[in-house]
Amino acid sequence: MIDKVFVPPIKIQGIKTKLVDLISENIYMEQNSTWYEPFMGSGVVGLNLAPHKAVFSDTNPYTIDLYNAIKKKKITSQIVREYLEYEGAILAQKDGEHYYYIRDRFNKKHDPLDFLFLNRSCFNGMIRFNREYKFNVPYGHKPNRFAKAYVTKIVNQVKHLENIFPENDWEFVCCPFEKTIEKAGVEDFIYCDPPYIGRHVDYYDSWDEEHEIALKNALYSSGARFMLSTWDENKYRKNEYIERIWSECYKLNKEHFYHVGANEKNRNSMMEALLMNYDPTTCNNNSTRNGRQMMITDYLKNEIAI
Template identity: 50%
Template sequence: MSFLPRAIRPKAPPIKTQGIKTKVVPLIARSIVWDGEGRWIEPFLGSGVVALNIGPQRAVLADTNEHMIDLYRGIQDGAINGRSMRQYLEREGSELLDKGESHYYAVRERFNEHGDPFDFVFLSRSCFNGMMRFNKKGGFNVPFCRKPERFRPALVTKIVNQVEWARGAMEGKDWDFVVQDWRATIASAKPGDMIYCDPPYVGRHTDYYNGFTDEESDDLARALIATDASFALSNWLENKYRRNEYVDRWFSSHPQRTMSHFYHVGPQEALRNEMTEVVILSTCAAAEPVEETQKESSLPLFEAAELTDV
């Protein structure tokens, strides 16, 4: 009997990032069998959307991006809640409306100096395409979306509700948010734990802060194959042009569940591309496959991270 819901309508978290798995959550949930007794371990937490939707009782949620972890620690300890987020966004949103892009860049500079999680949400929700990208020194460097009216009441309320939803999802749960490299996180896993990994995709992103090399991807495959815990690993499997040979090289004998979706790299129909996502499973974590291929429209841009550095 699995603790994970077989059917799930995913909700979105307060933060955006390229490669966010909101639309893949149903595939993840229906692919994994796990009794929920051990810990849900996510070495690459990102926006937190998977853990928040799955809602395990005990979890280790880790990422090397300290800003993601700070945000969720702030929500967990109550310093960041719907009320404080509304106050912040109404104040900063109105300054953005008055001053335009100079205010966005002032917040970006302030954030790169002090790392305030409220500023992190502001930047994530008003930067170009909701991207998450850092320069060599760890400074957030995504430009403005060029919409000074960005924080309209409807968006403020949406973000406030997302913060409240995240707070509710972790309330009464034993969740540990840690800034940590994936190696240490996987090394801490024990039998009975379920590791869900969503690393930066092999051969797709170049980002100074999240740089993930082919060697590191191979090390990750070795660590997962060697772990005593159960695991699930997300990756891309194929598109019209190529197939991810990493998946075949390391995991050809592991159970796999797939889903295809469309994403856009531009406004024209011709730039609509189909991509197959895969969830690779350790044998004991594999649920019975469901005959279903979801065609999703317009996911957040995977390709956005390949734009030139700013």
Template identity: 30%
Template sequence: MTNESLSQGVRSPLKWPGGKKRVLHHIKAVLPRVGKTRLVEPFVGGGSVFLNLDFDEYLLCDTNSDLISLFKAVKKAPLKFERDARQYFTEQNNTAEQYYLLRQEFNDTSDSYHRALLFLYLNRHGYNGLCRYNQSGGYNVPFGRYKKPYFPELEIEHLSHKLKKAEFIVGDFSQAFECVKSGDVVYCDPPYSPINRTSNFTAYTGAEFSDEDQRRLVQCALKAKGKGVSTLISNHVTEFTDDLYSSADVHKLFSVQRSISQNGKKRNKVEEVLALYANKG
């Protein structure tokens, strides 16, 4: 078993900014579970939450089409995906020159399966696990200079089992909310409202997540509550979010250690909130 073992919860095959593995116990403590239910994730990201929660069904949504293409490829043919992806994890490919060649290959191709394979390679070889695109849609994360990037074989295997019960949406979070039905449970991990608004960065897919988007998400949660759906939302604790979630039924506050600056070595404890819009039915 490697240092990225599965011994302490299930890891995603992907590195992902703001992943929720460290705070899953807080999420589990607040997230409702009633009977046989479906978990809906409008911002699925790397998937740490659904990978560690046992529901009968999953509806996974994200604006990142490459991420969803990877999930679809793993679901359709996990052994083939693992075999094809492993070919990129070689000593020869772990150089800056080869990384930038493969990054350009990724940006030049429109083949969704080929992009899914390269997406995993870029994610594991790129700087600090970032997922970032420029305004033209080109992936632009620099080379990470890791001694030996980890190939997530066990994580792909576990992901494939979970995805047997999953359906997918590529698009805005509102599209996921349009599909909810009574009894569903929704967990939302949107790009966080900034603590320091002068250093805001939420544009992982080339589109900023604004205050208006944050308000729109709350409106979706309130509308879903009227349909018999409970929604849990994660965010930073700020003056803005205090006001934003004033209509929530439950607030859980906790501290978590995160990097909150461009200097990845600067990690401080920040306050986070879980706001629950509970189905009272």
């Protein structure tokens, strides 16, 4: 178990904050091997598991740019505080007009601080780009959006990265998943969280059956142990690709509830799946991560094999 899940400064749809524990209890990683996370999004999974050596990558260059800038100390938590206080004060006066000014500026200059500002003030913390790769999420209206407590929360999230980056050998790379997976060897571990197939996605890239098959081929050719996050079923449909493409994998499930609109009663449930090319019930996982013993627990026995 992770004592307290660290939430990164970047928000993204499909963030796996609630799955970090289940993932951490079922990964099978040798000591001194490398963690590969080719769809890092916010990076919440690997950043919490904190393997000593890791390669994080994504096709969206902007989180990668932000994390590299923090790693190289070009952006510090103090710089983030000053930037958000300054821009937040103008936003409080000019509201949407200033948001759209920053959005235009970001689409011309791609400053990671502007990306952070947009990500934390846009509608629903979405990351979405148009066909010309311009960020196009509208403003998430909220009075005093960058209130003192909110700025401090973001600054603390950046501070956490500042503290953990120097302790670890981590690379952040902008590239398609194939490039990252081809670097992995049999002793390594690959965690994949691609856009959910068969569902509407608004990520930097689209995702379809061809991508899912290419991912399967890349993962099996690497010879590494892997874990893949995907959706299993909801009230209306099942993810048919699990049987079609991933039938050789082991499966763990976790139910996830999300709200549609503001009404507490409109709770929808979705069954999340973790697929693995190893049996998490029999792997004698006694490797340690930062001194912590990793154990296989909490799996749902009747859900394990498909």
